[in-house]
Amino acid sequence: xxxxxxxxxxxxxxxxxxxxxxxxxxxxxxxxxxxxxxxxxxxxxxxxxxxxxxxxxxxxxxxxxxxxxxxxxxxxxxxxxxxxxxxxxxxxxxxxxxxxxxxxxxxxxxxxxxxxxxxxxxxxxxxxxxxxxxxxxxxxxxxxxxxxxxxxxxxxxxxxxxxxxxxxxxxxxxxxxxxxxxxxxxxxxxxxxxxxxxxxxxxxxxxxxxxxxxxxxxxxxxxxxxxxxxxxxxxxxxxxxxxxxxxxxxxxxxxxxxxxxxxxxxxxxxxxxxxxxxxxx
Numbered sequence: 001x002x003x004x005x006x007x008x009x010x011x012x013x014x015x016x017x018x019x020x021x022x023x024x025x026x027x028x029x030x031x032x033x034x035x036x037x038x039x040x041x042x043x044x045x046x047x048x049x050x051x052x053x054x055x056x057x058x059x060x061x062x063x064x065x066x067x068x069x070x071x072x073x074x075x076x077x078x079x080x081x082x083x084x085x086x087x088x089x090x091x092x093x094x095x096x097x098x099x100x101x102x103x104x105x106x107x108x109x110x111x112x113x114x115x116x117x118x119x120x121x122x123x124x125x126x127x128x129x130x131x132x133x134x135x136x137x138x139x140x141x142x143x144x145x146x147x148x149x150x151x152x153x154x155x156x157x158x159x160x161x162x163x164x165x166x167x168x169x170x171x172x173x174x175x176x177x178x179x180x181x182x183x184x185x186x187x188x189x190x191x192x193x194x195x196x197x198x199x200x201x202x203x204x205x206x207x208x209x210x211x212x213x214x215x216x217x218x219x220x221x222x223x224x225x226x227x228x229x230x231x232x233x234x235x236x237x238x239x240x241x242x243x244x245x246x247x248x249x250x251x252x253x254x255x256x257x258x259x260x261x262x263x264x265x266x267x268x269x270x271x272x273x274x275x276x277x278x279x280x281x
Contacts, residue, residue, distance in 0.1 A: 001047045002185040002272075003033050003150070005064040006056065009107070012064035016050060017185055023061070024053035032068045033186075035237025038132040038149040043188050064107040066152055066186040067130055070239045073100040073180065074228055075156060077170070079218050079243025086251025095219050095227050100156070100241070101175035108183035108274040112157060112264055113281040115176040120160035121258040121278075124244035125202040125210050125266035127195065128154035129221055130186055135234040141222025144229060148221075149236070150186040151195060153268045155202075156241045157181075160250050160257070177281065182239070184272040192270070195221045200245060202266040204258070210266075212245030219243075 005012035006023065014026040014033045029046050030037045037043075077096035078084040084091050106112075114121045132149025157180065163173025192198075195214060202210035219227070224242055228234055249257045258264065260280045267273035 001043060001188045001191065004066050004183070004185045005033055005068060006061040007064065008062065009064065012068060015056060016046065016053065018050065023056040023058035024050060025056050026053055028053060033066060034068045035071060035235060038130065038236050040132050040149060040189060043149065062107060063109060063184050065105045065182040067237060069237065070102045070105055071235050071237045073102050073239045073241065075100050075174065075241040076219065076224055076243045080212065080216050080245040081218060082246035083244055083248065083251070086246045091218055095224055097228065098170040098174065100171065100180060104175055104177065104180035105182050106178050106180065108181055108272070109276055110181065111178065111279040112181060112276045113178045113279050114258060114260060115159055115281050118159050119257065122158045122160050122249045123202055123204065123258060123264060124156040124158060124248055125200045126154045126156050126241045126244050127198060127200065127214055127268060128152045128182060129225065129240040129242060131234045131238040131240070132236055134236065135225055135229040138226040138229040141220065141226050144225035145222040148189040150188045151192050151271055152182055152186045153266060153271045153274055154241050155181045155266050155274060156244060181274050181276055184274065187271055199269040202247065205263050210245055210247035216245060217243060
């Protein structure tokens with residue numbers, strides 16, 4: 001099942017996108033796609049009641065991020081060997097963990113804003129994992145994966161000067177407004193049998209910059225969740241960004257960083273494509 005949220009920013013309503021492209025209003029069943037409605041059993045119940053939902057004109061509405069009010073965003077750095085190499089870093093022995101402000105999450109086609117004073121705003125297509133059940137001290141990767149609500153396309157935008165040259169605090173370069181476009185939809189976990197078999201692509205102004213597969217992750221999704229659960233409780237509605245492959249501007253000295261007017265697109269197989277205009281804050 002593909003879950004979406006539609007409507008104006010801050011006033012989105014929950015919806016479901018059917019396999020034949022129809023947009024259904026899910027408000028008769030759920031108030032919003034927030035943590036309390038993301039348990040896999042609850043999602044199954046909704047999927048069995050789609051015939052009760054009214055139709056929405058998909059062409060007439062904005063798509064927002066597919067989940068509302070994420071509790072926290074936990075990110076994994078240097079999780080593709082080729083990206084570690086282009087960044088001048090060694091492959092980590094344990095996942096590199098940092099946090100991102102949940103308010104960075106915007107819709108899949110909303111404008112991405114270059115922060116004031118920025119010269120190095122960068123792009124990072126990533127597989128996002130949405131938690132559906134609490135994960136606390138998971139004993140195995142399989143145990144952790146059983147708690148996943150679904151998966152979505154994410155763009156973990158970064159301001160590299162803020163991140164790397166302003167005191168060493170990654171969060172400063174990761175938490176600028178609009179720095180986490182999410183969606184266009186979340187695909188429920190039951191329809192993604194292998195999260196390590198998904199193709200990732202990113203384009204800037206039509207030029208393909210990133211092309212890889214989640215099979216190339218250093219740490220697989222289940223292991224990331226198991227690992228994180230030893231240090232923090234992952235709760236329903238939390239978002240985990242799982243790392244980006246090579247091709248970012250940071251790793252290519254001749255490649256310009258994002259500028260106002262650029263067109264930014266990213267896609268993950270089965271999880272949909274984002275398309276955003278880059279603006280100025």
